[in-house]
Amino acid sequence: MTDQGRDQAVAATLKGVHHSARPTWKLKETVDFYTKVMGLELIHAIAARGWGDDGHPDFIHFFFDSGQGSTIAFFYYLNTPQPEPAMATDHWLYRSVHTAWRVDTREELLAWHERFEAHGLEVMQIRHELIESVYVYDPNGYFVEVTWQVRGMGDHDAGDAALTLAAAIAIEEETGARVTSMEDIWRRKGDLVETHLGKAA
């Protein structure tokens, strides 16, 4: 079968998370956190000589069961010093790189809040637009989010999202630079919504 024929036979779709992966330099602390604090099961680990890229170090790659077929994975690289962090791990920009783990109900979310606090962790709980989340730091300084989605996302959400991104991209294309003003985005969005609705601006 040609590649083209294969593409036509099976659509390229995604079925959720298999694993997230991050490096760790705190092996025991990481295992303790994910098994004892979070109560996850260590379900797979591979200990291998480095291969592939030149100079790739030997490593342990290990996985914790995070439900629904998903896993939380870490790499422990041998003979590899930890780089100096580019910024403080509690900086908002550092925290922006994270994974949020889903629960089904607010009661489950609150159970996580209580569980983290019972282990002496500082817990942050925030109600966002569509989700409510609790946050803790793992021993590596990674931001761990557990989240409950308050409602489903419908067609109107998708249409609105498309117009928001279209507004910001239009400004970037016109100026040749990154957007500097949220008001500019909101104003352009207003124009796009009017156009979208078929009303003369």
Added chain:
Amino acid sequence: MAAIFVLDVPEFRNIIDHAQTRDDLRVTPVGRGYYRIEADGDLRFNRRELQFNPAIWYSVFSGGLKGRIAEFGRTDVVITDDPGAAS
């Protein structure tokens, strides 16, 4: 004329309901899930009256706006007419 578009979803519903109780505002369903809220003069909202938490308050114009933001603080926001733009 100052105006905003609000997507009719639960998290933003309070501003639609609130606007419908005010004589100084016109609230019109305009399709595609949006309401248009407009005023002849300035468009003013207070966060406590809307009972918006910070995440919603600071994204309150996510649906788009017509006019200029004259004030946007922790509790009050004012949109003024933009004479240079058609409404």
